[in-house]
Each structure stands twice: as C-alpha cells, then as structure tokens.
Amino acid sequence: MINSLKAAVAALALLASSTSVLAADYEVRMLNVGPDEKSMVFEPPLLHVQRGDTVTFVPTDRGHNAASMEGMIPRGAAPWQGAISEPVSITFEVDGTYGYICEPHYGLGMVGLVLVGDYTASFEAAQSVRQRGRAAQRFRDLFAQATAMPPGHLIGAIPPLPPEPVPADTESSPAANPAGMPAEPHAKEPAGEPAPAQ
Numbered sequence: 001m002i003n004s005l006k007a008a009v010a011a012l013a014l015l016a017s018s019t020s021v022l023a024a025d026y027e028v029r030m031l032n033v034g035p036d037e038k039s040m041v042f043e044p045p046l047l048h049v050q051r052g053d054t055v056t057f058v059p060t061d062r063g064h065n066a067a068s069m070e071g072m073i074p075r076g077a078a079p080w081q082g083a084i085s086e087p088v089s090i091t092f093e094v095d096g097t098y099g100y101i102c103e104p105h106y107g108l109g110m111v112g113l114v115l116v117g118d119y120t121a122s123f124e125a126a127q128s129v130r131q132r133g134r135a136a137q138r139f140r141d142l143f144a145q146a147t148a149m150p151p152g153h154l155i156g157a158i159p160p161l162p163p164e165p166v167p168a169d170t171e172s173s174p175a176a177n178p179a180g181m182p183a184e185p186h187a188k189e190p191a192g193e194p195a196p197a198q
C-alpha cells in the first residue's frame with residue numbers, strides 16, 4: 001500500500017517535472033447546482049495545475065461567466081474575463097494563486113481558485129483580498145481547503161475538507177500500554193569485555 005502510494009507519487013512527480021512537454025487540460029464546469037447541492041458553483045472550485053496547463057471554464061448551465069478577480073492574480077499574470085454563457089480557456093503561464101468569480105453570481109458565492117505550480121508566493125496576498133456577500137465564506141472555505149491540501153497531492157482537483165472536524169486519534173486510543181507500564185528497556189547485546197591485549 002505504502003509502496004504503491006510512493007510509486008504513484010513518484011510517477012506524479014515525474015509527470016510534473018515534464019510539463020513543458022505534456023501540458024495538461026482541465027475543465028471547470030459552471031453550474032446552477034453543484035454535486036453537493038450548493039447553488040451557483042464552479043466544479044471543481046479548487047484546482048492545482050502546473051505552469052503551462054490550460055483550464056477551460058465550461059458553461060454547462062447558462063448565465064455564468066468566469067473572470068479573474070482584481071487583486072487575486074499574481075504579479076505579471078494577465079487578467080481574464082469570459083463572456084456570459086461562453087466557454088473560456090486560460091493557459092496559466094505564471095506560478096501563483098488565482099481567484100476568479102462568476103460576475104453575475106459573485107454575491108451568491110460563485111467563486112473559485114486555481115493554484116499554479118509553486119503558488120505560495122501570492123497565496124497570502126490573494127487570501128487577504130476583502131470579499132463581500134457569500135463570496136467571503138466560499139473563499140474562506142477554499143483557502144482552508146488549499147491550506148489543508150493532503151500530503152503528496154501535486155496536481156488536479158483538491159478534495160474538499162470533511163464536513164465535520166474529526167478528532168485526530170479516534171483509532172489509536174489507549175490499549176497498547178494501559179497501566180502506564182514502563183516500556184521494556186531495549187535488550188542489550190552482552191557487551192564483550194574488551195579483550196585484554198596479549
């Protein structure tokens with residue numbers, strides 16, 4: 001299990017290091033109702049891609065657009081503004097954190113994040129942009145999700161956080177050493193007496 005996980009991570013790392021050859025394409029759907037029953041969503045709302053990858057925002061439902069949010073893209077990156085009910089493809093050439101919105105539904109919280117490559121340099125700047133309406137809570141959730149990104153995660157959609165915080169060690173409870181017995185000292189090899197020089 002651990003070994004196959006390691007192999008998968010190694011394969012992903014290899015993939016990531018060769019993106020100049022193999023740029024990937026991603027789709028983010030614009031939906032009136034998301035898989036989790038939330039209304040007005042980008043799906044997936046949180047993506048981690050490599051520099052050179054392309055994300056296409058697809059108008060699965062009509063009446064939406066995708067536009068970068070002012071102050072939420074890294075320095076040197078080009079802002080974008082898709083037309084309503086039209087697909088728009090963005091190739092991300094600058095590492096960083098990109099916040100984007102659906103302009104008609106920003107106040108209803110229709111927002112998303114794309115993290116590109118080593119996105120950390122502009123993460124806090126994007127996170128500190130003041131938000132209004134339901135966009136504030138949705139962005140808070142997305143930044144929290146990004147911060148808690150599972151170890152080994154390199155590219156693709158970032159899974160949502162579990163709905164309820166789960167106590168860290170429900171499984172590794174007492175049992176092993178209930179009575180606080182002193183741990184058995186390491187059995188020591190009988191150290192051979194230093195042989196007296198002959």
Ligand SMILES: [Cu+2]
Nearest residue numbers: 064102105110
């Ligand atoms: Cu919308």
